[in-house]
Amino acid sequence: MTPERWQQINELYHHALELDADQQAIFLNQACAGDAELRDDVESLIASHNHAGSFLVEPALKVAARVLGEARATLLVGRKLSHYRIESLIGVGGMGEVYLAEDTRLDRKVAVKILNTQFSQHESNLDRFIQEAKAASALNHPNILVIHEIGVSDEAHYIVSEFIEGKTLREMISESPLQLPEVLDISVQVANALCTAHEAHLIHRDIKPENIMIRPDGYLKILDFGLAKIIEQNPQSLPGLEGDTAKPNQTAKGVIMGTVNYMSPEQAKGEPVDQRTDIFSLGVMMHEMLAGRTPFAGATISETFANLINAEPQPLSSFTVDQPVEVQRIIFKLLRKNPDERFHTMKEVLTDLKHMREAVKSGEPSVRSGSPGDQARVLEAARAKGDTNKQSSDSQLAFSGSIPRHKALTVIGLLTLLVGAIGLGSYFLPAKTTASSIVEKTSIAVLPLRPINTSNRDQLYELGIADALILRLSSMQGLSVRSLSATRKYADIEQDPIAAGREQEVDYVLASNYQLAGGKIRITSQLFNVANGQIEETYKGEKGTADIFAMQDAIAGEVENNLSARFATTSSGREARRGTTNEEAYRLYLQGMYLIGKRSPADAQEAVAVLEQAVRLDPNYARAWAGKANAHLADFSGNPHTQYQRSMEAVNKALALDDNLAEAHSVLCSNKMSYEWDFDTARRECERAVALDANSSLAHLYYSRYLNGQGRSDAAIAEVKSAIDLEPTSLASQRQYGMCLYYARRYPEAVTQFKRVVAMDKGFGAPYNWLISTLEMQGNYSEAFEWLMKMKALYKEPEEEIQAYRTAYQTSGWPGLLRERARRRDAMSFRAARGSLYFQGAIEQAKVGNKDQAFKYLEQSYRAREYWMMFLKVEPGLDSLRPDPRFDELVRRVGLG
């Protein structure tokens, strides 16, 4: 084909694409008159275009890496490993792939698990793998998978076991809800097998529905003792004592090995575990079988982690109404955070479960359900008495039908539950702070809409209507409304309005569900009073979905009318606007804001891409421009110069379109203070943002950063507290609070705060570094060292580096460690684009007394326009440099003088 011909095809192609199908045919007939080949060519290109979809959109490198991972699997099928012929891949686990294979000698089906090469490279993994097989083999229990052989071929290490035809418990749970008798039957079998394992001093450590295989006849097998650890047979290692005595088999301390959802708190924290970790995991699994979700599940791993460590499990009764009190008691006792408060042995668990199973079978009165009413009554009685250690006559009445042998236990267990519940209630009562100007307002969280019919759901409704409601309610005076970024995580089929309300520390929650049918949407919205759990308003409406935006606005308007009567408030007259009429752009905007909230550089980059597309579809979409500007800031992995340029371009566009956007002014403030060091303008912009939208958590957060850099600690703390009040779960705000305390040199409080952030999320924004710096400033080197090691293990830093730090610390203390760090920093200056390296380097050099080197780093930090320069005046780590005239000079040049 000639380039000219191609050019012609291109032109026809683009022209035709702008037409409807009918017109296309007419157009091409005319344009290609007499040249059938040309016409075919263009038509087939258009057809290809219609099918191409995302062809080539995923970058090649990503595709290649994925293909490489799958290649091994395809390569193996059809091949023989020793006398096993591999037939198909049946699953992929943490340590390797599992294949169905034919044992050609014994003519039977077997399962072959092949260890990942990257695992077998490491001796410790390999040992663990072999240990799993041996330990499980030794058990010889009907509910534990039988191992036939452990082998090594030139290809890989592998384990051959019996092949179980059936479903995993995971598959069963996701198919249909399980009934109580079924749940008890499964739990008894699991407890039975674990009893035997524990008696053999073997802990499973990874009990979860994926590891339970259920045959069609109801018989189950526990798989994957991959994390099992033999406790050395030791008379001291009775239940109740730490079992971590067997050195050779010890899992590396601090390395998290299981699935967070099913982990015990001690396991998640990387502490020593014993049999009672399995007891906890069984509790999680039972809870999930009955409630349909795990008791600590959060929207992210880190949130689950934080719940597991800090939050009480959701009582079963908030998910299912009619579970017997005895079952609730058992699960409650399985799920105690403190291992000492759990069942002590699996044998005890088994005994109770068996009794329960018998009781359910024979229909004993003890198994009647503990309805929420019963519980509320007991709760009330316990409260009235003010002494939960004594049984009230009411509570005895409510549970008078217990199985005789367990009567006492039942009541005590339930009372424990009540104490927990009361403690929880008071802990979560909306915390009123005095620092903020917004506390007198009534606070409300609007949750994303919940689909009644899950097979027909649409984000545009779930988030879009919530967004419209939030915009509308925000304009009402006297109401403080949580942003969509705060409530978005409750977009789930399972939604607990009261729990969400407590977490968001609001007075009211507006929760809605919707159903789509025949071009219409039917919505029910309910206003929950968080303090007493009552529904105070109900709105029902039905609208056509032809014009989505009109529908959203109509619903928002009607709900607002309902609520304005209740709260006796009126609209402020300044109505917030959605800002676009393009559905697709709006959808992309919602997606982009979600990605920004995830706060990792990769997500921020994706957010940039998504928002770029949004503004391409609607170039006048100011909110999306402002979001894009903020996304550039959130990607802290990039080059600060280009990030700044792109953020500014976007923010200028946003402000040109709408000068009243608080988010845009916040971003502008951030660019002014962190890149331009134009602190006067930064202050004006931040103040403007707060004035425009006092309900914007972001506005308060950025303003707090500004005040922090200026050394106005008290004001900075007041602002960040406002930000936290508005969005209590925001890690950025929680971290900023710690930083305020650090710069204010209130170290003990800062340590407490950073520990809280670490518990909330291990991956976010290096809270570890802050914790370590603070401990260091306190002179608490031993703890600082401990956390440093924890952090390096968690981030999987090279063993060589970790060892070097350890040696440096052990031989010459903290100063030795600092020197080692400074030495390493010198060798890696190329990574300066990370944004804080030169500045950190200067702090390190200052601490080890290399003044000249420290100033050299500061000079480089200055030239690279590093973010942290805005904290030059207040950074305690630079104190030793302050008497030097070069320091004053630099402070002046940065504009902080």
Place this chain on the structure above:
Amino acid sequence: MIKPSPHQLTKLLRAWSDGKPEALDELAPLVYEELHRLASHYMRGERAGHTLQTTELVNEAYLRLIDWKNVQWQNRAHFFGVAAQMMRRILVDFARSRHYAKRGGEARNVSLAEAAGVTVERDEDFIALDDALERLTAIDARQGRIVELRFFGGLSVEETAEVLKISSRTVMRNWSVAQAWLYRELGERTNDDA
């Protein structure tokens, strides 16, 4: 091989973007080597916990090789332009070597016809795409380059526009037709094989 200093590399990059094509001959092998090393790391899964992002990888190579404080964004864009070419070579070479290794072994070859729809999921597809891209470049060099930058270089539409000094709209228009053409080419091949 003696590793040249970031300063030298920066000079080469600048010379090349100032319109001295011979500088690329010196620059390319160095970029190739660094990218190859990084890419192998990623693909062997040695960088656990890292999301695989082409731009991140190229950025890392860039930061390692170039004295970035002393170059303009335009130079950086040029670097990404070189990198896309290199990534293409690296990935197609990876695919080729694996493809031959498979043929040599006793592995069962899955025929392309078994694949539903057209994708670039197999080594064979990578090689076929490379060939098709070659043909596209022969009739429309700019479209070939756009595909190279986006698919192999992992660049966004905006970045591609910046490298080629054309508007985003032009990138989108050309991308659309190039994508359709390549889709058709690879699809036809599938049918031929069946």
